[in-house]
Amino acid sequence: MAKEVTLDCMGEACPVPLIKTENALKKLTVGDMLIVQIDHSCAMKNVPEWARKEGHNVEIEEVDDGEWEIFIEKTK
Amino acid sequence: MSEPTVSVRSSSRARTDTKKKAKKNQLPIGIAVLAAMVAFGIYLSTVTPKLALFWILGCCFGFILQKSRFCFTASMRDPSLTGSTSVTRAVLIAFAFTSIAFAAIKYGAMVKGLPIPGQSYIVPISLATAVGAFLFGIGMVIAGGCASGTLMRVGEGFGMQILSLFFFVVGSLWGAHDFGWWKLNFMLKAPKIFMPDIFGWAGAIIIQLLVIAALYIAADKWENRKLDTDQNH
Amino acid sequence: MDIKNNKFYQMWFKNAWTYVTGAILLSLFQIVTLATTNDPWGVSGPFANWGAWLYQAVGGSVDKWYYFSSKGAQATLSGGFMNDPGSIRNLGIIVGALFATLMASQFKFKKIKSLKQVIAAILGGLLMGYGARIGFGCNIGALYSGIASLSVSGWVFALFLFLGATVGSKLLVKYFM
Numbered sequence: 001m002a003k004e005v006t007l008d009c010m011g012e013a014c015p016v017p018l019i020k021t022e023n024a025l026k027k028l029t030v031g032d033m034l035i036v037q038i039d040h041s042c043a044m045k046n047v048p049e050w051a052r053k054e055g056h057n058v059e060i061e062e063v064d065d066g067e068w069e070i071f072i073e074k075t076k
Numbered sequence: 077m078s079e080p081t082v083s084v085r086s087s088s089r090a091r092t093d094t095k096k097k098a099k100k101n102q103l104p105i106g107i108a109v110l111a112a113m114v115a116f117g118i119y120l121s122t123v124t125p126k127l128a129l130f131w132i133l134g135c136c137f138g139f140i141l142q143k144s145r146f147c148f149t150a151s152m153r154d155p156s157l158t159g160s161t162s163v164t165r166a167v168l169i170a171f172a173f174t175s176i177a178f179a180a181i182k183y184g185a186m187v188k189g190l191p192i193p194g195q196s197y198i199v200p201i202s203l204a205t206a207v208g209a210f211l212f213g214i215g216m217v218i219a220g221g222c223a224s225g226t227l228m229r230v231g232e233g234f235g236m237q238i239l240s241l242f243f244f245v246v247g248s249l250w251g252a253h254d255f256g257w258w259k260l261n262f263m264l265k266a267p268k269i270f271m272p273d274i275f276g277w278a279g280a281i282i283i284q285l286l287v288i289a290a291l292y293i294a295a296d297k298w299e300n301r302k303l304d305t306d307q308n309h
Numbered sequence: 310m311d312i313k314n315n316k317f318y319q320m321w322f323k324n325a326w327t328y329v330t331g332a333i334l335l336s337l338f339q340i341v342t343l344a345t346t347n348d349p350w351g352v353s354g355p356f357a358n359w360g361a362w363l364y365q366a367v368g369g370s371v372d373k374w375y376y377f378s379s380k381g382a383q384a385t386l387s388g389g390f391m392n393d394p395g396s397i398r399n400l401g402i403i404v405g406a407l408f409a410t411l412m413a414s415q416f417k418f419k420k421i422k423s424l425k426q427v428i429a430a431i432l433g434g435l436l437m438g439y440g441a442r443i444g445f446g447c448n449i450g451a452l453y454s455g456i457a458s459l460s461v462s463g464w465v466f467a468l469f470l471f472l473g474a475t476v477g478s479k480l481l482v483k484y485f486m
Contacts, residue, residue, distance in 0.1 A: 010422075011419055011420065011421075011422035011426075012422065012486075013220030013221075013229075013234070013236060013237075013426075014147070014149075014150065014220055015150070015153060015154070015157055015158065015478075015481070016481075016485075016486045018158055019157070019158070019482065019486065020486070022158070039417055039419055040419075041142070041145060041232060041325075041410070041415060042145045042147060042150070044325070045145045045325055046145075046150070046154075046158075046160065049160070049162065050158060050160060053160075062415075064417070065100055065102060065414055065415055065416060065417050066232075066233070066410070066415040066416055066417030066419075067417065100414070101414060102411045102412075102413075102414040102415075102416055103312070103411070103412065103414060105411050105416075106408060106411030106412040109404065109407060109408045109411055110408060113404060113405075113408065120397065123391075123392070124392075126346075126394055127391075127392070127394055127397050129345060129346065129394075130346070130394035130395070130397045130398040130401070131397050131398065131400075131401050132401070133338060133341065133342055133345075133346075133350075133398055133401065134397065134398035134399060134400060134401020134402050134404075134405060135401040135402075135404060135405035135408070136338050136401075136405060137335070137338055137350070137398075137401070137402050137405060138401060138402035138403060138404060138405020138406040138407075138408075138409070139405040139406065139408060139409045140331055140334045140335055140338065140405075141331070141335075141402065141405075141406060142405070142406040142409035142410060143325065143326045143330075143331070143409050144325065144326040144327065144328055144330055144331025144332075144334070145325055145328070145331070146328060146331040146332070146335065148448035148449070148452065148453070149448070149474070152448075152470055152471050152474035153474045153475075153477070153478055156474070156475045156478055157478040157482075162328055163328050165328075166327075166328030166329050166331060166332040167332065167453075169329055169332040169333070169336075170331075170332035170333070170335050170336050170339075170453065171453070171456050171457060173332070173333060173336035174335075174336045174339045174340065174453070174457035175456065175457045175459065177336070177339075177340040177343075178339075178340070178343060178349070178457045178458055178459070179459060181340070181343055181344060182458075182459075193343060193347040193348065194343050194347065194348050194349050194454075194458055195458075196348065197348070197349055197351075197446075197450065197454050197455055197458045197460060198455075198458060198459075198460040198462065199445040199446075199451070199455065199460065199462045200445075200462070201461060201462045201465050204443040204444065205444050205445065205451075205462055205465050205466055205469070206465065206469045207440070207443060207444070207469075208439075208440040208441065208442070208443040208444020208445070208451075208466075208469075209440065209444045209451070209465070209466040209467075209468075209469035209470040209473060210440070210469045210470070210472055210473040210476075211436045211437075211439055211440030211444075211473060212436065212437050212440030212441055212444055212447065212448075212470060212473060213440075213469065213470040213471065213472065213473020213474040213475075213476070213477055214433075214436050214473045214474070214476055214477035214480065215432070215433040215434065215435070215436030215437035215438075215440060215473075215477070216433065216437055216448070216474065216477070217433075217473075217474050217477030217478055217480075217481055218429045218432055218433035218436070218477055218480060218481055218485060219429060219430055219432075219433025219434055219436075219437060220429070220433070222437065222447055222448040222449075223352040223353040223356070223437065223441065223447035223448065223449060224352050224402060224447070224448065224449050225448075226434075226437075227352065227399055227402040227403050227406070228402060228403070228406040229406075230403050230406075231402070231403040231404060231405065231406030231407035231408075231409075231410065232406055232407070232410050232416070232419075233407075233410070233416055233417055233418040233419055234419045235418065235419055235420045235421040236419070236421050236422075236426045236427075236429075236430050237430070239421065239427065239430040239431065239434070240429075240430035240431070240433050240434035240437075241434065242434065243430065243431045243432075243433075243434025243435050243438065244353075244356055244434040244435075244437050244438045244441075245356045245359045245360045245363065245434075245438065246360060246363075246434070246435060246438060247434055247435040247436065247437060247438020247439045247440075247441075247442075248353065248356040248357040248359070248360045248438035248439075248441060248442055249357060249360025249361060249363070249364055249371075249438070250360075250435070250438065250439050250442075251357070251438055251439040251440070251441065251442025251443055252357040252360065252361070252371070252374060252376035252377065252442050253371075253374060253376070254439075254442075254443070255374075255375060255376040255442055255443065256374070256375030256376065258443045259375065268460070268462070269460065269461035269462070270458075270459060270460060271459040271460070271461060272459060280459050281459070284456075284459060287464070
């Protein structure tokens with residue numbers, strides 16, 4: 001059964017959200033879902049960019065004013 | 077922006093929707109800020125037109141930096157930290173475009189016999205440049221933004237950058253205090269090198285663009301190389 | 310019709326632009342800046358004036374400092390914030406970014422989260438301030454404007470900036486996250 005893990009990066013500035021995402025994703029297995037919560041507008045661009053380049057499935061949702069959740073499904 | 081659609085959404089949608097707060101519409105406040113910007117610009121133009129011009133330019137720079145999330149810090153940090161060079165390559169594109177236009181403006185002034193504008197930015201190269209840039213490089217990564225990035229993030233509402241802006245100002249005062257010592261010991265003897273003085277105008281711009289192109293290709297190769305090694309695991 | 314679904318609203322205000330779009334527009338305004346003000350864009354220079362004003366406000370004096378000894382620097386200091394074009398431009402960057410964030414309905418005040426962030430902000434700010442003064446500017450004045458002005462100093466700044474950023478990344482990962 002695929003896991004769903006939430007990573008809280010609220011209040012973190014670049015590049016911390018991206019590094020935390022990389023580390024968190026390493027611990028997951030294929031098919032798992034990582035949900036990264038961010039409120040840093042730059043991370044909202046570079047985290048999805050990195051994850052897509054790595055080949056994972058990525059979806060961004062704006063959950064509140066200036067807050068986003070990035071859904072990353074580990075594919076490999 | 078094209079977001080590849082993924083199956084992910086349906087499974088997590090329900091969960092996010094339940095905890096989703098009602099989003100406020102900040103557009104009216106945005107319009108009010110715009111009105112204040114215009115009013116302040118009009119006020120400044122009654123003092124001197126120069127102030128109003130700088131105000132308009134500042135607002136435009138702030139808007140562009142925020143909309144494109146342009147980050148000079150990331151351009152220097154990400155290649156070694158995450159292997160991403162997309163910001164680095166964008167910065168190089170900006171360098172190339174601006175270099176061509178600046179050269180044209182400067183050359184045009186010279187041909188007309190006018191003083192070349194902006195030559196105060198051709199500064200001496202000394203140990204102070206190296207130390208200053210090195211310290212600046214450490215500082216911007218730790219603080220999460222350089223000068224323009226810090227100002228932009230203050231506008232976005234980051235408490236951390238308000239604090240770092242304050243200490244940037246304090247550090248500037250400290251640097252200004254020591255400036256005389258650096259000037260006396262290093263800057264006075266140091267050379268100022270304006271590339272057209274050495275290579276001629278055409279030579280300078282060709283060399284400049286070749287260097288930028290070489291860095292662009294290197295950045296592109298670096299990004300893909302890093303990705304390849306990751307995939308081999 | 311809802312403005313939020315308008316494609317021009319989404320393009321100009323809601324969605325983030327690409328980095329390359331930013332690069333081209335920044336170039337355009339750099340050119341406007343040099344053509345209209347006779348100088349390229351700079352950001353960190355006015356911060357030294359802000360520091361001097363703060364220092365004067367708490368009773369200090371910078372009259373004897375070499376950095377502020379020129380007639381021009383003295384005139385800027387006595388003119389105050391509201392008459393210093395560079396300071397006004399920096400204020401514009403803050404307000405322009407605020408405007409952009411509000412128009413996207415993405416403004417949120419982000420509180421400082423931890424003591425680590427406080428130390429990072431203080432240390433980073435001090436290093437940047439000192440470095441920018443002795444290095445003749447920041448990523449805008451010394452790097453971007455320096456390189457674009459065909460000054461070799463810009464490239465030297467870039468090299469050591471890159472080395473500093475690499476060291477900074479190591480420190481950040483080790484101590485500040």
